[in-house]
Amino acid sequence: MIINLDEHWNPRTPTLIGHIDPVGEFPGDIDEASTASGRFHRRVQEVQWQAKHTQVTAGMLVVWERAAWRVIAIEERPDDLWPPRFEAAWGEHHAQWLLAVAAGRSARSVGPEPQRATWFGRPVVIILVSPTQPGGKPTHLVAPASHRWPVLPEHYESCVACGELAPCRHAAANKIADREIAVATVRATFPADACMGCGEAIAGRQKAVAFPGPNLWRPDLPHHARFHARQDCAGWVDSYRRAWESNGGGQQQAQLALDADEEDAA
Numbered sequence: 001m002i003i004n005l006d007e008h009w010n011p012r013t014p015t016l017i018g019h020i021d022p023v024g025e026f027p028g029d030i031d032e033a034s035t036a037s038g039r040f041h042r043r044v045q046e047v048q049w050q051a052k053h054t055q056v057t058a059g060m061l062v063v064w065e066r067a068a069w070r071v072i073a074i075e076e077r078p079d080d081l082w083p084p085r086f087e088a089a090w091g092e093h094h095a096q097w098l099l100a101v102a103a104g105r106s107a108r109s110v111g112p113e114p115q116r117a118t119w120f121g122r123p124v125v126i127i128l129v130s131p132t133q134p135g136g137k138p139t140h141l142v143a144p145a146s147h148r149w150p151v152l153p154e155h156y157e158s159c160v161a162c163g164e165l166a167p168c169r170h171a172a173a174n175k176i177a178d179r180e181i182a183v184a185t186v187r188a189t190f191p192a193d194a195c196m197g198c199g200e201a202i203a204g205r206q207k208a209v210a211f212p213g214p215n216l217w218r219p220d221l222p223h224h225a226r227f228h229a230r231q232d233c234a235g236w237v238d239s240y241r242r243a244w245e246s247n248g249g250g251q252q253q254a255q256l257a258l259d260a261d262e263e264d265a266a
């Protein structure tokens, strides 16, 4: 299985940044080297950076798909068994280097010819096993050598109910649901003619935004939803508009009405 690199989520337990290849030099900020205090700060940053980076080795715990996994082994994919995606990326990487050489760029900026065996994008197999079932069937994953594996400490937070690392997807969903319930509770107290965003009265002289049709946030009210036409309530207008449009509201009337004039005339 080739790993999915698109997941953006961090466990609550702080992790280290795990490298497949040796960690290498602190990238640093060259500008800072011109003063004594700059050099001092750079050294402090270097120590902090090194404390956060580590090379992944067998026995460590890494994160994959919101779970902790024990690393059994790390193996290079044999040269003739590279998945097509990696072959294509390598071909492109090497072609870029050839182009830079052909364009006559300096040897220093172009660097030495990339080698398959050391290329940062080469496929590396990481063999993992569940830390709670160390005798279980190992999982083989293929990732580019440059993939940064989050490394967990031995003591980490995970959800007893679903086994995911904390915060699990269910806890995150519950948090959103709790907030939605609280919002609905507050909204249920709004007077019938209030702004459906802030819940405060819309004075006769104030401009308002009205959405024709049933009131989606307070279906118990006989009137359509109205909002203050002001910056402070604009976020609610946007979110109501999305709900209103997905409810077919946009077809009822081409544009939402600004009904302040109507109010003024009344």
Ligand SMILES: [Zn+2]
Pocket (backbone or CB within 6 Å): 159, 160, 161, 162, 163, 164, 168, 169, 170, 171
């Ligand atoms: Zn859970």
Ligand SMILES: [Zn+2]
Pocket (backbone or CB within 6 Å): 195, 196, 197, 198, 199, 200, 227, 228, 233
């Ligand atoms: Zn308002």
